[in-house]
Amino acid sequence: MTETSTYTKTARWLHWAVAVLIALMLGGGFLMEFMPEDNLSLTVMVFNWHKTFGLLILVLSVLRLVWRLTHKPPPLPPEITGFAKLISKAVHILFYVFMIGMPLIGWAIISTSRFPSKLFNALPLPKLPILRDYSG
Numbered sequence: 001m002t003e004t005s006t007y008t009k010t011a012r013w014l015h016w017a018v019a020v021l022i023a024l025m026l027g028g029g030f031l032m033e034f035m036p037e038d039n040l041s042l043t044v045m046v047f048n049w050h051k052t053f054g055l056l057i058l059v060l061s062v063l064r065l066v067w068r069l070t071h072k073p074p075p076l077p078p079e080i081t082g083f084a085k086l087i088s089k090a091v092h093i094l095f096y097v098f099m100i101g102m103p104l105i106g107w108a109i110i111s112t113s114r115f116p117s118k119l120f121n122a123l124p125l126p127k128l129p130i131l132r133d134y135s136g
């Protein structure tokens with residue numbers, strides 16, 4: 001594992017890319033609740049871009065996890081010890097669980113629908129094979 005005294009450029013780039021995307025996704029996700037009912041094509045387009053950026057977060061987060069596991073991060077400040085150190089580690093792990101779990105759950109949910117989803121609002125988005133369509 002590579003040792004560094006600071007986070008690598010790649011780690012910092014991945015951190016901010018994922019942070020900005022998640023912030024946009026949270027805001028956009030809530031706005032999706034208020035799409036105009038008389039403009040279906042706009043709604044479909046906004047949902048397709050939500051799914052596309054969600055899957056981009058998934059890819060970047062997996063890359064980030066691989067990078068994190070193969071590159072030792074800089075040590076915590078020496079005043080952070082014991083319980084605080086444990087909590088810090090737990091929060092880091094939880095963030096990875098959410099960053100990877102949330103897009104996977106979104107993907108799993110749309111995999112139960114017969115409605116076709118499109119990456120970049122153009123390419124067919126494959127459904128996860130673990131779930132069947134029970135919608136009738």
Ligand code: HEM
Pocket residue numbers: 022025026027028029030032033047050051052053054055057099102103104106107110
């Ligand atoms: C980190 C990634 C993601 C974040 C932060 C996120 C966030 C959100 C938020 C905040 C909502 C609105 C929830 C509400 O107000 O009820 C939402 C809805 C939705 N998301 Fe995501 N999402 C992510 C990834 C995905 C992915 C990857 C997909 C599908 C491939 C997806 C599909 C959906 C769908 C279909 C809805 C609408 C659910 C409904 O109201 O019927 N999301 N998302």
